[in-house]
Amino acid sequence: MPMPIPGSEVFVSRPIDPDELTRSLPPSLPIHTVTQEQIDNLDPLTYEVIRHRLWSVTDEMGEALKRMSGSPIVTDANDFDFAISDEVGQEVQVGLYNTMLVGAVDLAIYWTLQHRATNPGITEGDMFLCNDPWVGGGLHQSDVMVYQPIFHEGKLFAWTSAICHEPDLGGVGLGSFAPSAQDVFSESLPTPPIKVVRDNVLQSDVADAWVRRSRVPMLVGLDLRAKVGANSVGRNRLLAVIEQYGADTVKAVMKRMMADAEGRLRGKLTSLPDGTWKATGYQDQSHLGDRGLHKITLSMTKAADHLTFDFTGTDPQAGVINCTYAGMRGGVMLALLPVLAGDIPWSAGGLMRCFDLVSEEGTINNATYPAAVGRGPIGPAWQTGTLVAECLSQMLDRSVDLGMSVQAACCGTWDTAGLAGLDERSEQPVPFLNIVMESMAGGYGARPAADGMDTGGLFCIPMGRIPDTEMTEFLYPLLTLWRREEPDSGGPGRQRGGVSASVGITPYGTSLPMSLILASAGKAVSQNGGLAGGYPGNTGIDLLARGTGIAEQFAKGQLPTTLNEVGGARELGSCYAESYLAPGDVLYMHWQGGGGYGDPILRDPAAVAADYLAGKVTEAGAIEIYGVVLVDGEVDETATELRREEQRRERSERSENPYPDALMLDLTGARRLDDNLAEVALGTKHAIACAQCGRQLGDDSEPTLHLARYEGPPSAAGPQVTSDAAEYVDAPIVFRQLCCPGCWTAVYSSIVPADHHDHTLDITRLLPAVAQQ
Numbered sequence: 001m002p003m004p005i006p007g008s009e010v011f012v013s014r015p016i017d018p019d020e021l022t023r024s025l026p027p028s029l030p031i032h033t034v035t036q037e038q039i040d041n042l043d044p045l046t047y048e049v050i051r052h053r054l055w056s057v058t059d060e061m062g063e064a065l066k067r068m069s070g071s072p073i074v075t076d077a078n079d080f081d082f083a084i085s086d087e088v089g090q091e092v093q094v095g096l097y098n099t100m101l102v103g104a105v106d107l108a109i110y111w112t113l114q115h116r117a118t119n120p121g122i123t124e125g126d127m128f129l130c131n132d133p134w135v136g137g138g139l140h141q142s143d144v145m146v147y148q149p150i151f152h153e154g155k156l157f158a159w160t161s162a163i164c165h166e167p168d169l170g171g172v173g174l175g176s177f178a179p180s181a182q183d184v185f186s187e188s189l190p191t192p193p194i195k196v197v198r199d200n201v202l203q204s205d206v207a208d209a210w211v212r213r214s215r216v217p218m219l220v221g222l223d224l225r226a227k228v229g230a231n232s233v234g235r236n237r238l239l240a241v242i243e244q245y246g247a248d249t250v251k252a253v254m255k256r257m258m259a260d261a262e263g264r265l266r267g268k269l270t271s272l273p274d275g276t277w278k279a280t281g282y283q284d285q286s287h288l289g290d291r292g293l294h295k296i297t298l299s300m301t302k303a304a305d306h307l308t309f310d311f312t313g314t315d316p317q318a319g320v321i322n323c324t325y326a327g328m329r330g331g332v333m334l335a336l337l338p339v340l341a342g343d344i345p346w347s348a349g350g351l352m353r354c355f356d357l358v359s360e361e362g363t364i365n366n367a368t369y370p371a372a373v374g375r376g377p378i379g380p381a382w383q384t385g386t387l388v389a390e391c392l393s394q395m396l397d398r399s400v401d402l403g404m405s406v407q408a409a410c411c412g413t414w415d416t417a418g419l420a421g422l423d424e425r426s427e428q429p430v431p432f433l434n435i436v437m438e439s440m441a442g443g444y445g446a447r448p449a450a451d452g453m454d455t456g457g458l459f460c461i462p463m464g465r466i467p468d469t470e471m472t473e474f475l476y477p478l479l480t481l482w483r484r485e486e487p488d489s490g491g492p493g494r495q496r497g498g499v500s501a502s503v504g505i506t507p508y509g510t511s512l513p514m515s516l517i518l519a520s521a522g523k524a525v526s527q528n529g530g531l532a533g534g535y536p537g538n539t540g541i542d543l544l545a546r547g548t549g550i551a552e553q554f555a556k557g558q559l560p561t562t563l564n565e566v567g568g569a570r571e572l573g574s575c576y577a578e579s580y581l582a583p584g585d586v587l588y589m590h591w592q593g594g595g596g597y598g599d600p601i602l603r604d605p606a607a608v609a610a611d612y613l614a615g616k617v618t619e620a621g622a623i624e625i626y627g628v629v630l631v632d633g634e635v636d637e638t639a640t641e642l643r644r645e646e647q648r649r650e651r652s653e654r655s656e657n658p659y660p661d662a663l664m665l666d667l668t669g670a671r672r673l674d675d676n677l678a679e680v681a682l683g684t685k686h687a688i689a690c691a692q693c694g695r696q697l698g699d700d701s702e703p704t705l706h707l708a709r710y711e712g713p714p715s716a717a718g719p720q721v722t723s724d725a726a727e728y729v730d731a732p733i734v735f736r737q738l739c740c741p742g743c744w745t746a747v748y749s750s751i752v753p754a755d756h757h758d759h760t761l762d763i764t765r766l767l768p769a770v771a772q773q
Contacts, residue, residue: 008369011192013111013136014325015352018088021113029117031087032155032251039252039259050245050253051345057160057237058082058095061230065162068226071219072475073165076467077437080164082230083348084238084254085109087156090349092254099337100139100377100385100460101163102348103330107136108145109159112193120195124151127197127231129210129224131169132190134369139327139377141188142166142176146196146227150235152247158254160234162227166220168433170213173374174515175418175435179576180288181320181372189213202228215420216433258350265344265354266305272399276301277391278759281383282752283364284524284728285575286319287372291730293525293753294318296365296383300391309388310358314365320519320576322367323376323384328359330377331384334460339392339405375519378414383527385460386412393531394765397674403448408497408534408595410452410459411442412527413520415540415591419581421507421514423477434476436505436589438483440466443490443498443537443593445528448675451607452498452594454616455485477509482561486538486590488621488719493534493596494603494675499616500538500593504566506550506586513582518542518573522592524725524733526751532675533746534596535625538720542573545586563588575728590722598675599746601627601644602692605635618719625718648744651710657741659706663696664742665689673766676740676747686767695742704761707738707747714751721751731755 022031061082066075073079081102082095089109094102108130116122127148130137137145147161169176169188176188184190196206207224211217242250276299283294297313309332323331332355333348341351359366365380367373386409393406417436422429441455457464469480481504491497507514521527526536548568553560560566566586573579581587608628611617622628627647629639665687670678678691687699698705714721717735725733731753738748738760748760759765 004368005370011132011134011369013107013134015107016110018090021088021110025113026118029122030155032152032157032247033087034248034251034255038248039255042249042252042256046245046249047253047256050241050250051257053241054084054093054254057084057234058093060237061160061162061234062095062097064233065164065226065230068222068229069164070222071164071167072437072467072471073167073435074223076465076471077440078461078463078465080162082234083161084234085159085161086254086349087158089113089159090258092257092347092349094346094348096462098461100330100334100381101143102337103333104136104138104326105145105161105163106349107326108193109147111135116193122149122156124149125198125200126195127228128193129196130191130193131188132192133324133326133373133376134190135192136326138163139323139330139381140373141169141190143377146224146231148197148231148235150238152242157242157247157251158238160231160238162230164223164227166223167435168215169220170215173517174215174420174433175517177374177416177418177517177519178372179320179517179519179578181374182287183372184370187372187374197228215431257345257347260350261341261344261347262350262353265341265351268340268402269302269305269307269354272302272395272402274303275395277394277765278762279387279390280757280759281387281527282525283321283379283383284521286321288576288578290319291728293729293731294321294364296380296387298387298391300388302395305354307355308358309355311363311365312358312360314360314363317362317364317367317371320372320375321379322364322371322373323379323381324373325366327373327376327381328365328384329357331365331381332357332388334382334385335389335392338459338462339389339396339407342405378416379521382413382460386527390529397448397532398672406531407447408445408452408491408493408531408597409528410445410594411500411537411592412522413592414458415439415542415589416519417542417587417589418517419478419514421477422510422512424511425477425509432476434472434478436503437467438501438503439589439591440464441501442591443500445594446491446493446495446497446530446534446597448495448597451496452490454490454498455501456498477507479506479508480504481506481559481586485615487615487618489538489593490616491528491530491535491537491594491596491720492600492625492718493530494598494600495596496603496611496616497528497530497534497537497594497596500591502588502590504586504588507581507583511583513580516579516581516587518577518579520575523575523723524728525753528592528595529750530595531597533599533749535600535717535720535749536595536751537593538590539723539751540592541590541723543588544571544573544579544581545569545588546571548584548586550584550586572727593720600625601647602745605637605640609633609635621719651737651739651744654712655708655710655739657708659741662706662742664694665696667691667694676745677766679767688763688766690740690742690745692745693740693743695740697740698763700763700767703763705763706741707761708741710737710739711735711754717749717751
C-alpha cells in the first residue's frame with residue numbers, strides 16, 4: 001500500500017450540507033435561490049413543462065458532444081454523461097448514459113465552490129476542467145469533466161457539466177492503464193479543478209498543457225472542445241428557459257424536482273420491511289503478477305425511509321483495483337437508479353439524500369491517495385454496484401408490487417483490451433490507439449418473470465452501444481473475424497440470464513506487432529451471480545492464438561470464424577497483462593453474461609427448446625444443466641422428467657446433509673421471501689419453509705437455515721465455466737450449491753472461494769423484523 005503523502009488531503013471532496021456550503025461562500029459570489037413558499041406554490045402544469053425542458057437540455061448536450069467528438073468511446077459506446085446542477089452543485093437532472101458518473105459530478109462542484117471561489121474566482125463565462133478522482137467529477141483520471149457556472153443577473157444560478165472517458169491521457173501504459181501500477185504516479189496525472197475557459201474563450205495555454213500529456217492529442221483536444229461546446233449548448237438552452245418562465249420559477253422547479261425524487265424514493269422504502277441484507281464479492285488479482293483475491297463486503301440496512309450502505313471489512317487498497325469515494329458512491333448509484341428509481345425521475349441530488357455510506361478509508365472501494373485507480377470504475381466501483389443491486393433485489397423480492405425490479409447480476413464487469421501500434425495503410429504511417437469496445441455487449445441478469453436481455457449492454461450505461469465493425473476497421477489496422485453471441489453464456493435459471501458474446505480480432509494493415517494490455521475480473525470467481533438458486537453467467541476468458549498462418553487462409557479465400565479454424569498456439573490472457581498482438585496472431589475475447597434467477601431444473605422445457613433453436617443454449621447445456629432432453633429440437637417430455645429426477649438424485653448423493661428429518665408445513669397463507677423460500681407463522685414462531693415442497697428449513701429460534709451443501713470444482717456449474725480458476729489465483733475456488741434437503745431445489749448456486757461466508761444461510765436476513773425485536 002503506498003505511503004500517505006502530506007498535503008494531498010486538501011484534494012478530497014465529500015457531500016456537504018447545502019446551507020453550510022452557502023454560508024462558506026465569499027460575498028463576491030452571490031447565489032440565486034428561492035423560498036420554500038415559492039416551491040410550494042408552483043403550478044403543476046408549469047412544473048411538468050419545465051421539468052421536461054430540463055431533461056431535454058441534457059439530451060441536447062449529449063447530441064452536441066457526440067456530433068463534435070471524434071472518439072468512438074463517445075460516438076459509438078456512449079461512455080459519457082451530463083448533469084444540470086443547482087447553484088451549490090446538487091444534481092437536478094442527469095443523463096441516461098454512464099450512470100456511475102452521477103456519484104461524482106456534485107463532489108467536484110462542491111470542491112470548486114470551497115477552493116476556487118476566491119482565487120481564481122468563479123465568474124460568468126468560466127468553465128473548469130477536472131480529472132482528479134479524489135476531488136470528483138469522474139471515477140478515474142480518464143473520466144474528464146468540463147463544467148461551468150451559469151449566472152443570472154449577476155448571481156450564480158446553476159451548473160452544467162459534461163464528462164466522457166478519454167482514450168489516453170498519458171502515464172506508462174497505453175490508454176493510461178498500467179496493469180503493473182502500484183500507485184497513481186504510474187498512471188495519468190490527476191488534475192484538480194482548473195479554469196480552462198475564461199470570458200467564454202478557451203485558454204490556449206491550459207488546453208495545450210492538457211493535450212500535451214496524451215498519446216492521441218488530436219482526439220483529446222477535440223473532446224475538450226466538444227465538452228466546451230456541449231456546455232455552451234446547455235447554458236444557452238437553460239438561459240432560454242429562464243427567459244421564458246422567469247428565474248425564480250425555474251429554480252423552484254429545480255428544487256421541487258429533487259424534493260419529489262427524494263419523497264417518492266422515501267415512500268417506496270417506507271413500504272418495504274426494515275432489515276439488513278449482506279453480500280460479498282471479489283476481484284481476481286490486483287495487478288500484473290498478483291494471484292490473490294480481494295474482497296468487498298456490504299451490509300445494507302433499511303430503516304424506515306433510509307438506507308445505509310456499510311462496507312466495513314472490505315480489503316485494503318491494492319494494485320490497480322482501487323476506486324476513490326466518488327467511485328464507491330458511483331457504484332451505489334449504478335444500482336440504485338435502475339433498481340429502486342426506475343419509475344422515478346433521476347434527480348440525483350434528491351435521491352442521494354436517502355442513503356448514507358459507511359466505509360473505512362484506504363480500502364479498495366474507498367482508496368486514499370496515491371493509490372493506483374486505473375481500474376476503478378470497471379473494477380471495485382462496478383462490483384460495489386453489483387453487491388448493492390444484490391442486496392436491493394433480496395429486499396424487493398418479497399414485495400408483490402416491487403418485485404418486478406428484482407434482477408440477478410448483469411455481466412459483472414467490462415473486459416478491457418487496449419491495442420496501440422503503427423497504421424501502415426497510407427503512404428505516411430501513423431500511430432493508433434484503440435480500446436476494444438465490443439465487450440459493451442454484456443448479458444443482463446434474469447428477473448423473476450423474465451429472462452435477461454441477451455447482449456443487452458452494460459448495467460451502468462442504459463444507452464450504451466457497441467461500435468460499428470466497419471468503422472473500427474476503417475479507423476484502425478484491424479480485421480474482425482467474428483463478433484457473435486455465445487451459447488450457454490447466460491446464467492442458467494428458471495429464468496435464464498442474458499447471453500454474452502465473443503470477438504476475434506487480427507492485425508490487418510500493419511507489418512509490426514502492436515502493444516496489448518488486458519484487464520478484467522470474473523475469470524476465477526463469479527461476478528455475475530444468480531439469485532434464488534440461479535447459476536452465475538459464464539466466467540470471462542481472453543486468449544491469444546499465436547502464429548496462426550491466417551494470411552495463408554486469406555490467400556485461399558477462407559475466413560476463419562472459430563478458434564479451432566484459426567489454429568495456432570494458445571496463450572491465456574491473465575486478468576491483468578501487458579503483451580503484444582503480431583501479424584498472424586488473433587485476439588479472442590469472451591466476456592460475461594448475466595446471472596440466472598431460480599433453479600434451472602424448474603425452467604419450462606419449452607423455453608429451453610426455444611433457446612436451443614435460437615442458439616442461446618447448446619444441446620449439452622440443455623441436458624446437463626436444465627435437465628431437458630431434446631430430439632430434433634423438440635422436448636422429449638418423458639426423458640426430460642426422468643433426467644430431472646436423476647438430477648435431484650445426483651444433488652442428494654453429492655451433498656452433505658446434516659438435516660435428514662424435518663416437518664412439512666402447510667404453505668397456505670405463507671409469505672413469499674423469494675422463488676424458493678417462504679415465511680410461515682407457527683403460533684408465536686416464524687418458520688422458513690421451502691416454497692417448492694413445504695419442508696421446514698428453520699425458524700427464528702436459530703441462526704442458520706437447514707440446507708444441504710455441495711462443493712465441487714467450478715466446472716461442475718456447467719458449460720458456462722469457460723476458464724480454470726487455478727490459472728489466475730492461488731486460493732481454492734469451488735462451485736457451491738445449497739439445496740432444500742426435501743425436494744433438492746437449489747436455493748443458492750455460485751462460484752466462490754472455498755472460505756466464502758454464505759449470507760444465504762443467515763435466518764436474520766430472511767426474518768429481519770423478527771431479528772430486531
